[in-house]
Amino acid sequence: MKKTPFLTLEQVQDIVKTYPTPFHIYDEQGIRDNMVRLKEAFSWNKGFREYFAVKATPNPFLINILREYGCGCDCSSLTELMLADAIGCGGADIMFSSNATPAEEFVYARKIGAVINLDDFTHIRFLEDCAGLPETISCRYNPGGVFQMSNGIMDNPGDAKYGFTTEQLFEGFRILKEKGVKNFGLHAFLASNTVTNEYYPMLARVLFELAVRLKEETGVHIGFINLSGGIGIPYRPDQEPNDIYEIGRGVKEVYDQILRPAKMDDVAIYTELGRFMLGPYGALVTRAIHQKHIYKEYIGCDACAANLMRPAIYGAYHHITVLGKEEAPCDHQYDVTGSLCENNDKFAVDRMLPQINVGDYLYIHDTGAHGFSMGYNYNGKLRSAELLKKADGTIQLIRRAETPKDYFATFDFCDILDDILKK
Helix, strand or coil: CCCCCCCHHHHHHCCCCCCCCCEEHHHHHHHHHHHHHHHHHHCCCCCCCEEEEHCCCCCHHHCCCCHHCCCCECCCCCCEEEEEEEECCCCEEEECCCCCCHHHHHHHHHHHHHEECCCCHHHHHHHHHHHHCCCCCEEEEEECCCCCEECCECCCCCCCCCCCCHHHHHHHHHHHHHHCEEEEEEEEECCCCCCCCHHHHHHHHHHHHHHHHHHHHCCCCCEECCCCCCCCCHHHHHHCCCHHHHHHHHHHHHHHHHHCCCEEEEEEEEEEEHHHHHHEEEEEEEEEEEEECCCEEEEEECCCEEEEEEHHHHHCCCCCCCCCCCCCCCCCCEEEEEECCCCCCEEEEEEEEEECCCCCCEHHHHCCCCHHHHHCCCHHHCCCCCEECCCCCCCEEECCCCCHHCCCCHHHCCEEEEEECCC
């Protein structure tokens, strides 16, 4: 398969007249089309709702596009809760899934009416003491062991820090019911970035069977089951993308097999997708500013790992298109790097690409989720602007680039850097 940018060289050359590289840019039409497909795939479930994982791309302009289609927000921190609240989400529009949660975050979540998804058995008492227990609550399940599919082991929940054990979950539901909780949710995240249609139906089977047991043994009412995230995207051009319609059909089949016979066909299905919702519809655009010829051939860019961490910290693959050379042969081998004082600051290692000249624009694919959001300021690097390619083709600034004044802003309590902060 071939990965096709949603920008041309000519469009980038026009954009940089106003917004210099590097920048992250998102494709509004692609986001909208994908959202429609997700809703269609799960339209068989009357209560279905997507809670967008804010951690993936915490930009209110993008979240508001999704909210037009009825999406809520999946939040994991105080500032994410504040963002969701500020753009008009509230109550059942927000799912708060956190871990090692400070008391003040539970207090704020209760204040705005967010649905709380507890990560640990001990958090029952902790939440009760600091903020009180709501009538609706969810608990996160960790079955332990490994989560294995037909193509091999996918992930190792038993090594993850998240969730209740099976025994803790049953005991926790009993305690919560005794304390007045009336409506329960069940949540699990057992594998990350799966590029297979099997994952969600297999996860659904685990959770649906557990839900039936919980209802029968504890007498609770389970109002929703949250399949969370885990549906991935094809970062490599030779990977087949997930078929969201096939995934939806697979979940429905398990729902009909397990929940309907148990008279639990009122259970709503929730998802908390981030990568799947926005990943393919974002790109990091950077310019080649140096060539280096030593033991290897290097291309130095004006972006760095501060703009996109995944290749540096995970060795993750992100496809690169040299704009204007889409049809040129990939007959040159390069390491594509940034300028951080770290040797892992590389977007690609030994990558076969067309010949790259200083001034060429590189389009780094699939950065729409866990791209800008994982940025940081090491070496004093400043985070880039975020842009939106609107459905009509125009370009909108949706986050300005950081300035040195932003970087030094936390010294505004003293006069040591006044020369910078007063400019």
